[in-house]
Amino acid sequence: MRSLITFGFMGGIVTCVHIAVGLFCVHILHMEAFWGNLVAFCTGFFLSYYGHRHVTFRSQAHVSHSMPRFFVISAINLVISQMSVVVIVDMAGLSYNLALAVMIVLVSSFGYLAGRFWAFSDGEF
Template sequence: MINRQTFWQLARFGVIGVLAALTHYAIAILLTNHGIAAGWANLVAFVTAFWVSYFGHRYFSFDAGDLSHQQTLPRFILVAVIGFIFNETLLLLMLRFTTISIDIGLPFIIILTAAMTFILSRQFAFDTTDSDKRAPR
């Protein structure tokens, strides 16, 4: 069972995740509809959504605004890359070694990736438990 604080932190994490996903989707569709190649459109959309995710999690999900960007940004980039590799690896393994279709399996992979990303973000990228990490005011 999770405590009330963790529950609401997880809920805020979910809200930011949905906003980042919608940002990614909207920009990718907008750019491809204006003639930008899908690969480039997806890259621009991912980078834009990354910033929505970073600032949303930094200030809303984890209340880590008083930690320095020099500490949190590199860590969050690492978390995002790990999350992408984890997601992509699970997807490729599922498609290669099972008969599970992508429309059935992908939601589970996304949930597993989100759970892992939440834990890494909370315990590593935006860890606010050590007062020595906080930037001076």
């Protein structure tokens, strides 16, 4: 239960960073939503990795074990995130804010499960 709560806390911090950077890129810099979201996602990668490794999962797994796995999870989350933008903003013509809400739910659910049971586990799976 502790890891779920701290995942929410760390994820909340990273999500706030993602939202702030995404909104800044899209609404202030007038970047296309796809590119603004990519910048936002990349911004949170290392913050997310170190936060989840040290705070959420308190992993003892070596960085050479957990970082590549976390990168794979992040890459999958990036695809989920970008596809949310493409489908909701570009194809459906709805707002980027809605795309943010959808991607937060999808990305965080997948991220917790994959992080807990794969990237930051001490096992070989």
